[in-house]
Amino acid sequence: xxxxxxxxxxxxxxxxxxxxxxxxxxxxxxxxxxxxxxxxxxxxxxxxxxxxxxxxxxxxxxxxxxxxxxxxxxxxxxxxxxxxxxxxxxxxxxxxxxxxxxxxxx
Amino acid sequence: xxxxxxxxxxxxxxxxxxxxxxxxxxxxxxxxxxxxxxxxxxxxxxxxxxxxxxxxxxxxxxxxxxxxxxxxxxxxxxxxxxxxxxxxxxxxxxxxxxxxxxxxxxxxxxx
Numbered sequence: 001x002x003x004x005x006x007x008x009x010x011x012x013x014x015x016x017x018x019x020x021x022x023x024x025x026x027x028x029x030x031x032x033x034x035x036x037x038x039x040x041x042x043x044x045x046x047x048x049x050x051x052x053x054x055x056x057x058x059x060x061x062x063x064x065x066x067x068x069x070x071x072x073x074x075x076x077x078x079x080x081x082x083x084x085x086x087x088x089x090x091x092x093x094x095x096x097x098x099x100x101x102x103x104x105x106x
Numbered sequence: 107x108x109x110x111x112x113x114x115x116x117x118x119x120x121x122x123x124x125x126x127x128x129x130x131x132x133x134x135x136x137x138x139x140x141x142x143x144x145x146x147x148x149x150x151x152x153x154x155x156x157x158x159x160x161x162x163x164x165x166x167x168x169x170x171x172x173x174x175x176x177x178x179x180x181x182x183x184x185x186x187x188x189x190x191x192x193x194x195x196x197x198x199x200x201x202x203x204x205x206x207x208x209x210x211x212x213x214x215x216x217x
Contacts, residue, residue, distance in 0.1 A: 003163070030202055031202050031203070033205045033206060035208070041194065041210075041211055042210060042211075043204070043208035045198065045208075046205055047207035048203055048204055050203075057213055058188060073205075086148070086149065086165070088149075088206070090202065093113075093139075093162070093164065094137075094139055094151070094153060094154070094206060095151065095213060096141075096148055096149040097148065098147075098148040099148055
């Protein structure tokens, strides 16, 4: 099946810092989504982004489908950004990477 | 998330008993998924459905079965629960596009 790799696995940020999370995938996909799992365990849909660039407040995402990667940008990070960020790709079925664990320190 | 309800939210059961978890959606989505989440393993696919009565296995399907007799309901059954099935179970529903939404999860403990 398709392989999804996320980097870095762990990230500690000072509040106010910017960061970039990366998702590489091994094959062509029909769908790509970014999710945020908050410290209470809820999985929140951030972006549906099979290609192109989208922005939502301090978060933005870019997917370059031809090169098989996606990037999630967090700008001016806040403590509420802490949690795990998952990239999920769909090529027949929805497969997840192992996630980026992000901790934002006040 | 709005439109996807998992029940029960928490359950403790004994080894060897059958257990059924329910995922209910109100958005008429075609696709529904069951995942389990364990420390160090991320989200692993158990089974998924691409329509009523159409289901397929995921990477960790042993010991689990599913049924989808109506668009809105996707049931996950542990045929004979084991301690290795202690986990948090998530259901997702959606279409291509606009993507998928997750339920709040079911925390299952097998003692």
